[in-house]
Amino acid sequence: MPRVGLTTARVAEAAAVLADEVGLEHVTLAALAQRFGVATPSLYTHVRSQADARVRVALLALEETADLVAAALAGVSGRDALAAVGGVWRAYAVAHPGRYAATRLPLDAATAASSAGPRHAELSRAAVRGYRLGEVDATHAVRLLGATFHGYAALDAAGAFGHGPPDAPSSDASFERVLDGLHATLTSWETR
Amino acid sequence: MPRVGLTTARVAEAAAVLADEVGLEHVTLAALAQRFGVATPSLYTHVRSQADARVRVALLALEETADLVAAALAGVSGRDALAAVGGVWRAYAVAHPGRYAATRLPLDAATAASSAGPRHAELSRAAVRGYRLGEVDATHAVRLLGATFHGYAALDAAGAFGHGPPDAPSSDASFERVLDGLHATLTSWETR
DNA sequence: GACTCCTTCCTACGGTCCATAGGTTTCAGC
DNA sequence: GCTGAAACCTATGGACCGTAGGAAGGAGTC
Numbered sequence: 001m002p003r004v005g006l007t008t009a010r011v012a013e014a015a016a017v018l019a020d021e022v023g024l025e026h027v028t029l030a031a032l033a034q035r036f037g038v039a040t041p042s043l044y045t046h047v048r049s050q051a052d053a054r055v056r057v058a059l060l061a062l063e064e065t066a067d068l069v070a071a072a073l074a075g076v077s078g079r080d081a082l083a084a085v086g087g088v089w090r091a092y093a094v095a096h097p098g099r100y101a102a103t104r105l106p107l108d109a110a111t112a113a114s115s116a117g118p119r120h121a122e123l124s125r126a127a128v129r130g131y132r133l134g135e136v137d138a139t140h141a142v143r144l145l146g147a148t149f150h151g152y153a154a155l156d157a158a159g160a161f162g163h164g165p166p167d168a169p170s171s172d173a174s175f176e177r178v179l180d181g182l183h184a185t186l187t188s189w190e191t192r
Numbered sequence: 193m194p195r196v197g198l199t200t201a202r203v204a205e206a207a208a209v210l211a212d213e214v215g216l217e218h219v220t221l222a223a224l225a226q227r228f229g230v231a232t233p234s235l236y237t238h239v240r241s242q243a244d245a246r247v248r249v250a251l252l253a254l255e256e257t258a259d260l261v262a263a264a265l266a267g268v269s270g271r272d273a274l275a276a277v278g279g280v281w282r283a284y285a286v287a288h289p290g291r292y293a294a295t296r297l298p299l300d301a302a303t304a305a306s307s308a309g310p311r312h313a314e315l316s317r318a319a320v321r322g323y324r325l326g327e328v329d330a331t332h333a334v335r336l337l338g339a340t341f342h343g344y345a346a347l348d349a350a351g352a353f354g355h356g357p358p359d360a361p362s363s364d365a366s367f368e369r370v371l372d373g374l375h376a377t378l379t380s381w382e383t384r
Numbered sequence: 385g386a387c388t389c390c391t392t393c394c395t396a397c398g399g400t401c402c403a404t405a406g407g408t409t410t411c412a413g414c
Numbered sequence: 415g416c417t418g419a420a421a422c423c424t425a426t427g428g429a430c431c432g433t434a435g436g437a438a439g440g441a442g443t444c
Binding site for chain 1: 342365
């Protein structure tokens with residue numbers, strides 16, 4: 001029997017592809033094994049459990065999005081920087097719904113610390129650097145950005161913006177207004 | 193064998209309690225049946241499937257939160273109204289994590305239309321009424337509020353605000369700043 | 385080129401759960 | 415007491431997770 005050449009990384013990658021195709025909650029080890037042409041238990045050499053496989057999708061997606069955000073942020077500041085970060089998440093959530101959902105998984109402290117999460121925090125701080133905020137205010141701003149962008153992506157993914165009347169404004173239009181709002185808020189962010 | 197007296201409503205209520213205790217993803221029909229002292233298949237008289245049970249938790253939670261928001265909004269406007277709506281969601285997400293998670297489930301169009309979702313949209317519109325926005329801008333504002341509050345609750349629930357350094361500002365403090373930001377944005381929300 | 389041994393991958397298995405099929409019992413109303 | 419519609423049951427099949435223990439591929443050694 002020829003060996004397939006499984007590795008932890010290849011399993012994680014396949015899990016990510018599968019997640020995008022069928023949704024993160026349908027990423028089963030059975031389906032992954034079938035995709036590799038391998039018996040289910042063989043995967044346990046490379047992944048500890050089903051939950052572990054999903055966490056690895058999250059780590060992979062966090063790395064990917066961090067790279068995308070870093071690239072999008074190059075050479076821009078102010079509202080453009082906000083649009084860059086928000087745009088990456090919005091586009092990623094549409095293009096890779098399973099991976100995006102994985103980024104919303106709660107990670108334990110050690111895993112979170114060694115993930116690209118801290119890099120995301122750094123990138124967000126960089127995105128608001130142009131607004132010349134203090135240390136603490138920058139933290140608040142990073143949280144505001146994270147909450148807004150992820151909340152927006154989540155509502156969009158859940159179809160919440162499509163449940164209204166047909167003449168309602170488009171999600172794109174609302175997103176521009178959201179960026180306007182964030183920009184205005186950060187521009188005149190007087191310290192309390 | 194004495195009958196337990198199951199009804200769809202009682203099953204949904206039990207599912208909600210269970211969801212808060214063990215998490216929405218662990219709401220199994222087996223666990224529900226055990227809680228009632230009943231065989232698993234007996235539940236199918238009242239609920240179509242496991243997914244149906246979870247959707248019913250969502251509908252129940254949307255009703256509950258709509259009532260809470262309506263009560264919190266009574267007699268307030270402006271920033272206080274924003275704080276009222278946001279405060280309800282934040283408190284609910286902490287007090288009823290399983291129910292809250294259920295409110296994030298995607299619903300099909302018919303279910304969404306007959307849920308308390310439209311009432312939530314109406315309530316949010318009422319919350320921003322004091323800012324005297326136009327029809328379209330009000331829609332944008334409602335989306336902004338929804339995205340921000342739910343994104344914030346999600347990040348908080350995922351522990352994203354606890355992964356930072358120990359001297360980072362509290363989640364409560366950031367939330368106040370978020371309210372400030374939303375208030376400032378809506379106050380000077382010039383039409384494009 | 386045969387040997388060794390680590391690793392990969394296998395079969396076999398037990399357990400939990402969802403969901404359907406079809407029978408039995410409870411109980412309200414007559 | 416009778417009847418019929420429920421509620422609730424047992425039996426069953428199927429999907430999946432995860433463990434145990436064995437067989438086989440293949441890299442490195444002599």
